[in-house]
Amino acid sequence: MATPEKMGLRERKKHLTRETIADAALALSVERGLANVTLDEIANLAFVSARTVSNYFSCKEEAVARAGAHDLLELVDAFTLRPADEPPMDALRQVLIDFAASLSPERLRVERQKLEVEQEYPALHPYQVAQYDELEASLREAIAARTHTNGDTDVYPWIAAAAAVSAISSSIRLWARTESGPEALPELIGAAFDQIAGGLRPPSSAEDGAHASHGPPHRSAAAPA
Structure with missing residues (x-):
């Protein structure tokens, strides 16, 4: 788009x-x-x-x-402009963090308002999901092109796109449920990608619980050769 x-x-x-x-x-x-x-x-x-x-x-x-969702598909263009030698998940991470950091107070307020309306009227939820389904499909095509894989039959573009969209959608919903400031949303997205890179290891202690919130140190995620 x-x-x-x-x-x-x-x-x-x-x-x-x-x-x-x-x-x-x-x-x-x-x-x-x-x-x-x-x-x-x-x-x-x-x-x-x-x-x-x-x-x-x-x-x-x-x-x-x-x-407020009109800007989501701009993420696909931003992803395609990342350096060609950058691992896809690293590129997605940075694109989504940059996107979250760029959102205006008004745009962020819209996300909280939509969540409030959805909580009162669950019929809104499928339409909220559809916005992210559209983004996931577009990202899947872009990831397939970047990694020379098949967006219809290969696992990697499907999983990578789904993971990235889950990271941003879950982070936005989690952020919208709290009274956190704008700076918290990019941090949540970064933590989500750290958890993905770390294999989504569940917390087993108070110390691990802290890691579950903030994620292990960021490391690159390799793409198919």
């Missing part, structure tokens, strides 16, 4: 409309509760018609889940 900077005027307008509708859906859901929000109300707040809302989203849940 092209980033906004690479889109033509028509595509940028559609991108902006999609973002505006999604932001309106989330704002109304936070204010009134998702069950009390209608497509007409979303359309009015977004200054579009109800038909336009339906053209972009299948339902209000999908619109809410989309809020």
